[in-house]
Amino acid sequence: MPVADLKPRIAAYLKLPIEHLQDDAILTDLVAESFILVEMIIELQDTLGIRLTQDDLKSVRTVGDLVSLLARKTGA
Amino acid sequence: MPEKLTENELWVLSFYRTSEINGALFFGRLARAMKPGPIQRDMTKHFSDESLHAWHWTACINKLGTDPLKLDQTYQDKYLEASGIPANLMEVLALTQTFEKRVIGQYARHSRIMGLQPQVLEVFGKIIDDEKWHIEWVGKALKGMEPEYGKDYIDATLKRYAQVDQEVYGAVLKEHQDRVDALLHRQGSQEESAACQWPT
Numbered sequence: 001m002p003v004a005d006l007k008p009r010i011a012a013y014l015k016l017p018i019e020h021l022q023d024d025a026i027l028t029d030l031v032a033e034s035f036i037l038v039e040m041i042i043e044l045q046d047t048l049g050i051r052l053t054q055d056d057l058k059s060v061r062t063v064g065d066l067v068s069l070l071a072r073k074t075g076a
Numbered sequence: 077m078p079e080k081l082t083e084n085e086l087w088v089l090s091f092y093r094t095s096e097i098n099g100a101l102f103f104g105r106l107a108r109a110m111k112p113g114p115i116q117r118d119m120t121k122h123f124s125d126e127s128l129h130a131w132h133w134t135a136c137i138n139k140l141g142t143d144p145l146k147l148d149q150t151y152q153d154k155y156l157e158a159s160g161i162p163a164n165l166m167e168v169l170a171l172t173q174t175f176e177k178r179v180i181g182q183y184a185r186h187s188r189i190m191g192l193q194p195q196v197l198e199v200f201g202k203i204i205d206d207e208k209w210h211i212e213w214v215g216k217a218l219k220g221m222e223p224e225y226g227k228d229y230i231d232a233t234l235k236r237y238a239q240v241d242q243e244v245y246g247a248v249l250k251e252h253q254d255r256v257d258a259l260l261h262r263q264g265s266q267e268e269s270a271a272c273q274w275p276t
Contacts (some may be wrong), residue, residue, distance in 0.1 A: 034156045035098075039105040042165055046111070052163040054236075 023064030090145035093133035100126035174237040
């Protein structure tokens with residue numbers, strides 16, 4: 001999946017307008033409950049055919065961090 | 077006439093209720109995201125159980141003459157804060173396994189406190205068998221994931237969450253020590269309380 005498609009995909013999962021997903025936006029600030037992030041992370045892995053671990057997520061705080069991680073894992 | 081709940085009892089039962097609601101919301105979201113198969117089926121049942129447990133606590137508190145407190149933070153929130161977001165389904169299930177063991181231990185020990193209202197004991201009786209099944213199905217699912225994730229990775233994840241559990245439980249106990257002490261001392265003599273100490 002091209003990098004440009006990752007952010008719209010995240011916006012769709014979070015049910016947020018893409019304008020809210022600035023690179024420096026903190027992921028946990030974008031959702032009412034962290035459960036929503038868990039669901040999104042699981043679904044993104046299924047959709048993109050990748051496997052993430054806790055080590056991968058340790059450094060992920062912002063939308064930009066997540067997009068970079070997904071791009072790296074998918075080779076986008 | 078049912079006995080009234082003390083402020084501390086009401087808080088603890090409301091905490092259980094809120095945790096069950098959050099469990100239902102968590103597993104409901106995950107069940108929706110699961111591919112068809114045994115994990116999807118069992119997770120949907122798990123979601124259903126947690127919802128029903130929340131109802132049991134709500135009805136129990138009502139029967140005892142009051143309404144549940146609105147509480148914001150739950151035990152699950154504290155877990156996620158301490159452990160970070162689980163990164164894959166195996167980690168979700170490992171966290172669930174650890175959490176469910178804590179819940180069943182908490183409920184079993186609370187149910188042994190002397191002088192509990194029959195309505196409260198009845199709810200523990202209804203819930204504890206479901207909690208045993210939760211541990212069973214998650215354990216089987218984790219076993220089935222060994223070829224995909226590796227036994228070592230799964231064991232290490234369970235160990236990591238067990239450490240998180242100890243830290244979170246210790247912090248919760250410390251934060252609410254007054255309520256715990258009051259509950260124990262109201263329900264029975266000191267000797268009885270010592271025999272049924274709060275879970276650790």
